[in-house]
Amino acid sequence: MLMYDRDRLATLSAVVEEGSFEAAAELMSITPSAVSQRIKALERQTRQVLVRRSRPCVPTEAGRTLLRLARQVAVLEGEVSRSFGDDAGGGVHLPIAVNADSLTHWFLHAVVPLAQRHGMRLDLHVDDEEHTAELLREGAVVGAVTTSATPVQGCAVRPIGATRYRPVAARPVYDRWFAGRDPAEAFPVAPRVDFGPKDWLQTRFVRRLTHRPCTGPAHRVPAADGYHDAVRAGLGWGMFTDAPARAAADAGRLVLLDRERHLDVPLYWQHWKLSTEVLDALTAAVQEVAARTLVPPS
Known part of the structure; x- marks a missing residue:
C-alpha cells in the first residue's frame, strides 16, 4: 500500500x-x-x-x-x-460548491453559524447547480449543492428539496410583450435575461409551457444582484425564486407573468463519504435549513 x-x-x-x-x-x-x-x-x-x-x-x-x-x-x-x-x-478549510440562488437565499444561513461555532474557513465556489457536482468529481470541494442525484464516486447524496422559480418582468416589458397576449405566444419571443451560458431556467420553462424554443433576444448578467437589477430595470423577463418573485409582484415592483405555472428545480447535497465532526455538522446544517426553505422533495 x-x-x-x-x-x-x-x-x-x-x-x-x-x-x-x-x-x-x-x-x-x-x-x-x-x-x-x-x-x-x-x-x-x-x-x-x-x-x-x-x-x-x-x-x-x-x-x-x-x-x-x-x-x-x-x-x-x-x-x-x-x-x-x-x-x-x-480552522478546518472547507471548500464547498453552491449555486448562486441557493447562496443568496438560504445556504449562508446553514454555513455561517457553523463556521463560527466550529472555527471553519469557508471557501465557497459558485457555479450553476447542474455543474457543481463536477467540482466534487475534480476533488476541488468537500460538498456541493447540485441537481445531480447520481453520487460522484466516493460521495453520498441526499435530496434536500426543490427551488421554486416564477417568471417575472418589469411593467414596461409586460406592457410591450405580454399584455393581452397568450403567454404561450409571448414567452418565446420576448427578450429574456439569463444568468450566464449555463443558465437554462428560462428556456426550460418556455419549452415546458409552449413546446417551442426561445427565439427572442437573450441578455446575460452573471451576478445574482445584477441579474435581479437587470430584470427590475426592464432588460427582459426572468425567473426569480418564489418568495422574491411574489414579494416584488405584491409590492408592484414587478409583474408575475404566470400565476399558475412555476418551475421546480430539485436539489441534492452531495458530500464526501468521510465522517468527521465538522463534515457531519455541515451535512446536518444544510439539511435543516433546506427543509425550512425549499419545497419538500417529492
Whole structure:
C-alpha cells in the first residue's frame, strides 16, 4: 500500500488552488524549486502525471484522485489540531460548491453559524447547480449543492428539496410583450435575461409551457444582484425564486407573468463519504435549513 507524504499532498493542493507553482511557493513560504520537487516526487511515486503545467495549472484525472486525498487529510488534520486547542492554521478549510440562488437565499444561513461555532474557513465556489457536482468529481470541494442525484464516486447524496422559480418582468416589458397576449405566444419571443451560458431556467420553462424554443433576444448578467437589477430595470423577463418573485409582484415592483405555472428545480447535497465532526455538522446544517426553505422533495 502506497503511503503519501503529507507535505507533498499539501503542495499538490496549493498548486491547484493557487494556479501556479510560483503562487503555491509563496503561499507555503518555500521556493518554486521545492514545489516542483515535491510534485515530481509524487509523480514518480504514482507513475502518473498529476498536474498539467498550464496557466492556470490543472490536475489530471490521476491528480484529481490524489487531490481528494490531500483535501481529506487537510480536513482531518484541521479537526485534530482544533481538538488540541491549536487554531494557528485558521480552522478546518472547507471548500464547498453552491449555486448562486441557493447562496443568496438560504445556504449562508446553514454555513455561517457553523463556521463560527466550529472555527471553519469557508471557501465557497459558485457555479450553476447542474455543474457543481463536477467540482466534487475534480476533488476541488468537500460538498456541493447540485441537481445531480447520481453520487460522484466516493460521495453520498441526499435530496434536500426543490427551488421554486416564477417568471417575472418589469411593467414596461409586460406592457410591450405580454399584455393581452397568450403567454404561450409571448414567452418565446420576448427578450429574456439569463444568468450566464449555463443558465437554462428560462428556456426550460418556455419549452415546458409552449413546446417551442426561445427565439427572442437573450441578455446575460452573471451576478445574482445584477441579474435581479437587470430584470427590475426592464432588460427582459426572468425567473426569480418564489418568495422574491411574489414579494416584488405584491409590492408592484414587478409583474408575475404566470400565476399558475412555476418551475421546480430539485436539489441534492452531495458530500464526501468521510465522517468527521465538522463534515457531519455541515451535512446536518444544510439539511435543516433546506427543509425550512425549499419545497419538500417529492
